[in-house]
Amino acid sequence: MTTQALDLDTLTIEEFGRRLRARDLTAEHVTDACLRRIEEDNPKLNAFILVMADAARQQAREADRELAAGRDRGPLHGVPISIKDLIDVAGTPTTAASRVREGHVAVHDAPVVGALRDAGAIIIGKTNLHEFAFGTTNEDSAFGPARNPHDLSRSPGGSSGGSAASVAAGMALATLGTDTGGSIRIPAAACGLVGLKPRHGELSTDGIVPLSHRLDHVGPLARTVTDAVLVYRALRDRAQNPAKAGSHGRGSPLPGSQAPHAWDAALAGPRLPAPVPVSGLRLAVPRGYFFELLDEDVRARFEEALDRLRAAGARTIDVNIRHASLTAAIYLHLVLADAAAYHAATLERMPERYTPSVRLRLEMGRYVLAEDYTRALEGQEILRREVDSALAGHSALALPALPIPAPLIGSASVQVGSVTEPVRNLMLRETQLFNLTGHPAIALPAGATSAGLPCSVQLVGADTEDLLPVALACEAQITGVLRPRSGGLGG
């Protein structure tokens, strides 16, 4: 059956899809390979909380039978995908990486999981995260920390750390994460992946344990922009937020089509954005706050990425977001109070079941005053208008996704130049603004530090569908494939 070697470290959904339809691979073969990889490497990475081996094999065999019978569900047909364990998968616990959730079993799939199943994806397991998604390193988890496949002594980022590790280590071809302050883009950046946070409210977050309804997003992490687009489109077509239905109507739901048996046919319909020429791009670079605290390697890789884009004809323009330096203060008051409200009853009833650090930060939220929450809401609206203004006339904003490389597990602070900052503040610094404003944002791999740790560029747009072709154009100029097994896992 398999005529070419199967390299799980580089296999994309796109390559898998072509080879599946050329009968060079089967869904069962690739699912088995992912499950073997999990068996081999999960003890080191702790990426998975639950591996759904039997169900995944059964789904894979069914996907192969369907394709043989002429039913092609589209680009995700037979693709093994992992799910952050904050998202309901029917019949399994949604632990949120917390003992607070002991005994929980989801009755229904979250709409985003149902969408993946309808699109033919194989649900391979539930991944580790920072407890209740309330952290950026994945260290505070009832199941222990997940580790970065590029360097096992380092965090994979968070809160979707296990999700990112699962894809970077070849245990799944894509994953679903959530992002309240950067929890898709931060681990994508730390692990050398693409992470897409669509516009706020675009995709349903029903069936997902909330951190802050006003800031929560769900979206994919994958190896390439194309792969992230394919997962995003499957979600958008099938799990659009009902309140937003019709506002992003490009593309339509595709029920299983009959017998295309070719990748191009599986992509029929508006599956991939039309590419845009790099020479037409106008990228706004928000200097100031976002560039004040950057690791020197991260800064160098970002500037090299801009150089390559300019060499290919893109224009870059420095812009100012006037109140950007208030981002963290505004974000803190909103997320703390929202999270405290959700957790108040369990903080009273079973405080000992939280990890100590997450419990303390949730308790902190109970002291936010209403007048300051109202000020933060006003600040959120002002920042939204300022980002809209910065985007006007530009293809996207471009800035780093993470100001430092993946931090060492256990480090509370990191030195950047002459400044020592708490890890948490640094990790959120480049991303949380766009949770406040709701703008779509995507992290792209952009080379590595001298120690071989991934660096990343973040693009922010006005509309998800308009951002994706920009990301495709930039990806072609700036990304390089990093292979964890030649780094952390291969050592």
Place this chain on the structure above:
Amino acid sequence: MTIDSWLQAAIADAERRALPELKPLLEGLARATALLRKADFNDDASA
């Protein structure tokens, strides 16, 4: 309520609830609140 009086009350409450570890976190929150209250977009009822 001023930030100082809020912080004192919050720390006293945290200690009463046997959560003295909250003190440095509340002090950090107080610094963030001070920034927020100084922002030029805040309303001024006298203006």
